[in-house]
Amino acid sequence: MRIISLMGASALALAAGTVIAFAGGHAEFWKKAAEPFQGVTIRGVTESSPPSLYIREVLAPEFEALTGIRVDVETTSWDQMFDKGIKDMEAGTGIYDMVYIEQDIIYSYLARDFLTNLSGFLADNPELQAPTYDEANFTTFADYFKDDDGNLYGVPMEAFLKVYLYRKDLFADPDIQAAFKAKAGRDLVPATTHAEYAEIAQFFTDYGQENDLKLWGTTAQAHTGHVASWYEYFESVAPTFGVYNWGIDAGNNFSASTANGGTMNGPEAVAAMEWWLSMRDIAPPEAPASTWTEVGTTFGAGRAAQGLVYGENAGWIAADETKSLVVGKVGVALPPLADGVMAAAESGDGYIGYYDGGAFGMPHSSKNKAATALFLQYIGQNEVQPDWAVAAPRVTNTATYDDPKVVAFNEELGGYYDLIKDKGYLFAGAPAYPFHAQVREATAPIFYQILLGDLSPQDGLDQMAAAAEATLSELGYRQ
Amino acid sequence: MQSKRLGWILLAPTLAILFLFGVVPFFYVVYVSFHSWNPFAVNPEMIFNGADNFRQIVFDQAFLNSVGVTVMFVFFAVVSELILGYFLAQAFMRDFPGKAIFRTIHTLPLIMAPIIVGSVWKLMTTPSIGIIPHYLDEWFGITMNIGTSVPAAFATIVIMDIWHWTPLVTLTLIAALVSLPPDPFEQAQIDGAGKRQIFWHITLPMIAPAVVATVFIRLMDALRTVDEVWMLTGGGPGSATRFVGVHIFKEVFPKTNYGYGSTISVIVLYLTIVTCWLLYVTMLAPRNKRD
Numbered sequence: 001m002r003i004i005s006l007m008g009a010s011a012l013a014l015a016a017g018t019v020i021a022f023a024g025g026h027a028e029f030w031k032k033a034a035e036p037f038q039g040v041t042i043r044g045v046t047e048s049s050p051p052s053l054y055i056r057e058v059l060a061p062e063f064e065a066l067t068g069i070r071v072d073v074e075t076t077s078w079d080q081m082f083d084k085g086i087k088d089m090e091a092g093t094g095i096y097d098m099v100y101i102e103q104d105i106i107y108s109y110l111a112r113d114f115l116t117n118l119s120g121f122l123a124d125n126p127e128l129q130a131p132t133y134d135e136a137n138f139t140t141f142a143d144y145f146k147d148d149d150g151n152l153y154g155v156p157m158e159a160f161l162k163v164y165l166y167r168k169d170l171f172a173d174p175d176i177q178a179a180f181k182a183k184a185g186r187d188l189v190p191a192t193t194h195a196e197y198a199e200i201a202q203f204f205t206d207y208g209q210e211n212d213l214k215l216w217g218t219t220a221q222a223h224t225g226h227v228a229s230w231y232e233y234f235e236s237v238a239p240t241f242g243v244y245n246w247g248i249d250a251g252n253n254f255s256a257s258t259a260n261g262g263t264m265n266g267p268e269a270v271a272a273m274e275w276w277l278s279m280r281d282i283a284p285p286e287a288p289a290s291t292w293t294e295v296g297t298t299f300g301a302g303r304a305a306q307g308l309v310y311g312e313n314a315g316w317i318a319a320d321e322t323k324s325l326v327v328g329k330v331g332v333a334l335p336p337l338a339d340g341v342m343a344a345a346e347s348g349d350g351y352i353g354y355y356d357g358g359a360f361g362m363p364h365s366s367k368n369k370a371a372t373a374l375f376l377q378y379i380g381q382n383e384v385q386p387d388w389a390v391a392a393p394r395v396t397n398t399a400t401y402d403d404p405k406v407v408a409f410n411e412e413l414g415g416y417y418d419l420i421k422d423k424g425y426l427f428a429g430a431p432a433y434p435f436h437a438q439v440r441e442a443t444a445p446i447f448y449q450i451l452l453g454d455l456s457p458q459d460g461l462d463q464m465a466a467a468a469e470a471t472l473s474e475l476g477y478r479q
Numbered sequence: 480m481q482s483k484r485l486g487w488i489l490l491a492p493t494l495a496i497l498f499l500f501g502v503v504p505f506f507y508v509v510y511v512s513f514h515s516w517n518p519f520a521v522n523p524e525m526i527f528n529g530a531d532n533f534r535q536i537v538f539d540q541a542f543l544n545s546v547g548v549t550v551m552f553v554f555f556a557v558v559s560e561l562i563l564g565y566f567l568a569q570a571f572m573r574d575f576p577g578k579a580i581f582r583t584i585h586t587l588p589l590i591m592a593p594i595i596v597g598s599v600w601k602l603m604t605t606p607s608i609g610i611i612p613h614y615l616d617e618w619f620g621i622t623m624n625i626g627t628s629v630p631a632a633f634a635t636i637v638i639m640d641i642w643h644w645t646p647l648v649t650l651t652l653i654a655a656l657v658s659l660p661p662d663p664f665e666q667a668q669i670d671g672a673g674k675r676q677i678f679w680h681i682t683l684p685m686i687a688p689a690v691v692a693t694v695f696i697r698l699m700d701a702l703r704t705v706d707e708v709w710m711l712t713g714g715g716p717g718s719a720t721r722f723v724g725v726h727i728f729k730e731v732f733p734k735t736n737y738g739y740g741s742t743i744s745v746i747v748l749y750l751t752i753v754t755c756w757l758l759y760v761t762m763l764a765p766r767n768k769r770d
Contacts, residue, residue: 083732090518108519224626225715227733285607288626288716294605435519441734445541448717452627476521 026132027066030374033128034067037371041070044098044360045084048075049312050392051158052100055360055379058391063378069371073098089114089363097366098376101154102358103144104430109361110147111434116362119151121373128370133377137397144429145359154359155380156396160311161420161427162236162354164336166190167305168414169329176207190306190333194240194275197306197336204305205282219307220276220283221295224451228291230444233276235354235430236308241272241338244350245431246439248468254478257465264468265461268338273450273457280451283307288451300324308335310356311416315393319412331414334423342426351428357394395420435475442471512741519735532742542743544718545726546750552633552722553701556640560697561690563641564648571653586646593643597710600639604711625712629719632712636720639707644700648693655689656682691762695755702751723747 046052052075060071076084085099089112101109109115122129135142135152145154170176171188180188180203191197201217208215221232234246247264248256256262263269280287284303286294296313298304302325309317316323318330335353344350360379362372378384380396386403389395393413400406401421410417430436443464450460472478512532516525536542571582588596603609604625607616612623625632663681672680683690705724708714714721714729721729727747731740 079732112518112523222626223713223715224717225713225720285622285624286605286626288624289606290626437733438517438519438735441729445718445721448715452629452717454717475517475519 026130029131030063030066030378031068033130033374034069034371037368037374038068039070040368040371041072042097042366042368042372042375043072043074043095044100045074045076045081045088045096046098046100046360047078047081047102047358049158050315051312051388051394054388054392055157059379059384059388060375062384063375066378067374069374071375085363089365092365094363094365094367096363097368097372098360099363100157100358101145101361103141103356104436106145106154106359107432107434108436110153114361114363115153116364116366116369117147117151117153118155118362118373118376121362121369122377125370125373128373128377130374130377130381132381132383137380137382137399139396139398140425141355141357141396141429142359144357145361154361155376156357156359157379158312158392158394159355159357159396159420160314160394161424162308162310162335162356163314163416163419164190164333165299165307165309165314165317166331166333167302167326167329168331169326170204170305171331179203179207190331191336192334194336194338198275198278200306201279201282214284214303216282216284216304217306218279218283219290219295219298219304219309220280220287221290221292221308222276222280222283222287222451223291223294224288224448226291227440227444229451230440230447231292231354232308233273233447236335237276238269238272239351239353239428240335240341241268241275242341242344242350243269243272244428245433246468247465248431248433248439248472250431250433254469254472256468256472257462260469262465262469264465265458269461270457271338273461277451277457300326302326308353311393311420312356314416315413318414318416319393319409328412332416332419334419334426345426351426353427355424355427355429357396357429389417393417435472435477438475439468439471442467508741508744511738512745514738516738517735518737525738528738532739533746535739536742536746541718541721542723542726545721545723548633548718548720549702549722549724552637552640552704552720553698555637556644556701557694557697559637559641560645560648561694563645564652564693567645567649568652568656571649572656585649588643589646591643593704593706594710596639596643597707600635600707601711604635625716627716629716632716632720636708636711639711640701640704643707644697648697651689651693652686655686659685687762691758694758698754698758699751702747702754 044055046055052073056073056075060073064070074084081100082105085096088095089099089109101115119135138156139159141159142152142156145156146152171190177188180200183203184199188200191200197218204215204217206217207213208217221228223229238244238247243263243266246256247262247266247269248254249262252261256264258266284298286298290298292310292313295307295309296317299307299309299313300317300323314330314332317326318324319327321327337352341350341352345352360376362369362376366372382397382399385395385397385400386405389400389403389406390409393409393416395401395406395417401417406417433439446455446460446463446467449455450457455463469478511525513527513529514525515528515531517523567585571578591599601609603611604623606612606624606626615621615623623631625635659682663685664677667677667681703724704722705728708720708722708725709728712720714725723743727740727743730736730743734740
């Protein structure tokens with residue numbers, strides 16, 4: 001509700017003040033550049049998330065008022081967004097001028113040559129180049145949307161870390177601290193290792209039961225029929241045990257099994273699975289039916305003392321009183337790690353968690369490329385970022401971190417923006433696989449069997465590695 | 480002659496639309512089903528592979544499993560809807576206080592989109608948060624978790640489908656019951672026939688065409704159920720509710736396995752036609768022959 005009201009207020013204020021805001025010489029550019037496109041409507045499809053809603057409710061009307069170009073942004077579910085965008089680009093119908101590109105799908109899109117090279121397009125059309133837009137303004141997250149030559153294919157519009165969220169109030173409660181110390185023999189502080197995390201989780205689950213509270217020690221995104229659980233394991237848990245890129249070695253004939261040089265079914269992967277399942281077992285009862293959304297809801301409802309939570313949810317959990325019961329009570333930290341993982345991440349050989357986010361790209365099939373390029377530059381300017389970062393917590397431009405509004409909001413978020421700024425480099429997006437969804441879908445049914453206990457972690461991961469290799473052979477990536 | 484030509488002219492737009500959006504896509508799916516085609520493969524082109532996909536389907540455990548759970552779902556859902564729908568139709572044939580209001584409320588689920596129905600039921604059945612598990616636990620001490628319990632997830636989907644579609648069956652059967660002539664019933668009563676005899680020997684044979692038509696509609700709908708299940712369980716736990724429709728969706732969209740996905744679609748269409756034909760042969764054909 002706070003986000004919506006902020007958006008509403010921002011929409012009114014910003015739409016009214018648009019001309020004034022850009023009157024410092026730049027308003028003329030937008031008007032002039034948009035002259036040939038009066039009456040044109042550009043259409044985009046994106047996920048119904050706070051950052052996208054901000055584009056629809058605030059930035060699009062603002063741009064329309066400034067340029068006369070109408071922007072129609074369709075916000076829908078995650079599945080529908082991909083379905084609609086991919087079908088449009090495959091058929092080349094040109095319904096959409098902009099599509100949301102999630103970081104993990106960019107490689108598939110590039111492999112299919114769906115997207116327009118924005119750097120090249122602006123270089124070829126200098127009259128469209130906005131004076132306030134510069135690719136150098138983006139954080140390094142933009143690198144995920146570049147090709148090997150450094151050409152940008154999408155304007156970043158959201159970037160989050162999947163962070164370790166914990167309840168500051170519970171961790172600081174003297175009685176709880178004393179009880180934990182009596183039980184564990186150490187101070188109650190955010191965990192840095194898996195053993196510590198498990199100990200804290202068990203303590204709070206027991207504490208909830210003993211005191212008849214609806215409180216558990218950890219969240220778990222462990223849905224038994226939705227890929228969210230698969231993602232939690234491969235993107236957030238396995239890397240903390242040293243299993244990177246889903247355990248597939250792209251440089252070694254895309255091997256997944258240990259027998260062929262992969263790590264999908266190796267001892268670290270098994271240990272990661274066993275640890276995660278043990279956490280799932282002491283998480284709230286809704287865990288086996290939880291996707292990323294429900295995990296956010298669980299934490300926001302005050303039902304978990306700690307957990308791995310997507311940054312897009314961390315924002316409202318920490319700061320939106322109309323949705324969250326734990327506003328002001330949330331702290332952020334790096335996830336617990338196995339030995340050697342931090343060193344690997346520091347040296348660039350590994351990573352400690354998931355850097356999530358997305359960009360807006362322009363399909364080749366767009367029929368209004370010039371007008372779309374203007375809008376994409378508009379949402380990529382430093383000037384529009386601070387209000388956006390406060391209304392829908394996300395940062396894509398380096399300068400945003402230092403804006404006073406964002407600095408103040410960072411305090412409310414328990415230092416979340418500081419974590420992205422200072423430690424973001426330790427996290428990584430999805431591996432550069434054009435076969436992302438294909439391997440995921442081939443292995444997910446086996447993964448669900450592990451969750452249900454029909455297969456042991458070792459047997460299940462063995463089967464998953466075999467299924468991944470079979471699919472990669474079928475697709476022609478593995479020889 | 481002129482009126483015949485005029486008839487064809489008037490029909491032409493409909494036929495053209497049917498041809499373009501019904502016949503052409505159907506033959507295209509059949510064509511694709513004989514190919515290997517994944518646009519995200521190293522070779523994204525369509526490659527003719529004869530009957531390989533059809534051969535593969537016979538040994539595809541995931542597909543066979545999805546057919547199995549779909550058949551179970553269709554059986555439990557359609558039979559329950561038919562029985563419940565008949566009793567409700569009989570109830571609505573009589574007068575009782577608040578009948579109009581009850582009939583309106585009873586019909587409301589019909590106007591809801593399946594995706595909304597799935598969302599509503601998801602909210603109601605989310606473990607420990609939803610109203611259903613909450614009261615099952617509070618009143619009966621029963622723990623219901625559709626994320627871990629296969630029977631709970633399956634039963635929830637069947638109940639959700641019954642809730643959503645029984646009103647359709649009720650309405651169809653009311654229409655059939657209203658149109659029945661009173662004479663045979665009066666004569667049967669005079670001859671001393673009991674309620675059960677009247678149902679088996681008069682009511683049921685007379686409403687059989689409506690029953691079969693309703694079963695056809697529900698059968699075809701139930702066989703292609705996707706939205707509600709997708710929202711509620713996503714096909715889980717595991718593959719316990721991965722019905723054929725969900726299986727095809729996962730094969731065609733996320734996996735982009737267009738060739739094999741088309742093959743499954745063709746086979747499922749064939750199975751649906753065969754099932755409907757068997758139903759027709761066993762229930763209606765003998766009756767038509769007698770008539």
